[in-house]
Amino acid sequence: MNPSLIRAIVFDFFDGKATAIQRKSLEAWLADEANQETYFQYLDEWESQRPQFPLDVERAWDAFEPVLLDAHPRLSGPKRTTEPTGWTFPWRGWSIAASVVLVSMASALLFRTQLLYKSYKTPYGQTATYQLDDGTSVTLNANSVLRVPRFGFGSDNREVFLEGEGAFTVTHTPTNQRFIVRTDDDFQVEVLGTEFVVYARERGKRxxxxxxxxxxxxxxxxxxxxxxxxxxxxxxSGHYQLTQTVPARPYLAWKDHWFYFDNTSLAEIAEQIQERFGLEVVVPDSALAQRRIAGNFKAEKADDLLQILTELLNLNVVKTRQHIELRTFN
Known part of the structure; x- marks a missing residue:
């Protein structure tokens, strides 16, 4: 779609003047994730031209959410236009309608997240450092996502959401405003001007x-x-363990693509490879899975680390369509 045309449609949408056809065109355009950042650039431009516009995110969302859901018919029972001639399933219409509504609600929630939060993402095998609007520096490990509020961050609140692993250097504010890192459950880290690392993956939190x-x-x-x-x-399970004094190196080594192993089992190393490179590694032999390694090893690619493991433990790497297996030579 022509950039000037889509810009005009977006501005009409923000002004509340978009037609049904324009809203449909905008919805189709936003379905392409590559267009979403452009959408928010237009939003910033539109707001800068209207400084008197009072920003109330929750109120705006409450008004916009019904618009999204109204694009689909409300849940209603099935209608018959003719007499049934065989077996009928009266619940089938309800099921289809319910599915449509659930999909619509899921789409609305996803759009809300995209509207309210800016996401910083790192792919497998890569790290990246970002500076937030309040001056806080965040380095994300591979396969991680940080969501930061688009509106009010650094003034109304300093609350971010993390999936994966991130190293934070938090900037102190004159008002001692707290900085909070939340994960996908009731776990949160609250800080005042500090340096820390948060790990939040399927295996647990740290x-x-x-x-x-x-x-x-x-x-x-x-x-x-x-x-x-x-x-x-x-x-x-919620059980936690506090260790009083530890060196920083094991928890910061990943920032420079190093793996720090301290009597680490091969099974745990396989899990780290999957988390950081997206590569499933299987160790069929339980005795081999418990073999332990100590040392520091730099590996920017999965193959680099696998090569190190094969040399240290005299292993054979077998690649299948689904995963990689580590075995001892027969």
Whole structure:
């Protein structure tokens, strides 16, 4: 679609003057993820031309959400135009209608996330450093996502959402405004001017504090205060373990594409490879899976680390369509 035309449609949409056809065109254009950042650039441009516009995100969303859902028919029972001549399934119409509504609601929630938050993402095998609007620096490990509010961040709040692993250097504010990192459950890290690393993946949660102060809100309602050098590991069950004094290197090595192994089992190394490179590694032999390694190894690609493992443990790497297997030579 012509950029000037889509810009005009977006501006009409923000002004509340978009026609039904324009809204449909905008919806189709936004279905392409590559266009979403352009959409928010137009939003910034539109707002800058209307400084008197009072920003109320929640109120705006409450008004816009019905528009999204109204694009589909409301849930209603099936209608018959003729007499049935065989077996009928009266629940089938309800099922289809319910599915349409659920899909519409899911789309609305996804759009809301895209509207309210800017996402910083790192693909497998790569790290990246970003500076937030408040001056905070965040380095994301591979296969990680950080969501930051588009509106009010640094003034109304400093609350971000993390999936994966990130190293934060938080900027202090004159008002001592707290900085909060949330994960996908009730786990959150609250800080005041500090350096820390948060790990939040399927295997559990972990926080390492390098400098400053941290207060953890744990999933079961517990609160825990950390000091520099502390590391807290939280299992998915909610059980946590606090280690008082640890070196920083094991928790920061990934920023420079290093793997730090300290009596680490091959099974855990396989999990780290999957998290950071998106490559499933299987160790069929349980005894081999418990073989342990110590040392620092730089690996920017999965093949680099696999080569190191084969040399250290005299392994054979077998590639299948689904995964990679590590085996000992017969």
């Amino acid at each position: 926080v390492f504090l390098n400098k400053g102060k941290v207060k953890l809100a744990l999933p079961k309602g517990q609160q825990l205060y950390m000091k520099p050098g502390n590391v807290v590991t939280v299992a998915n």
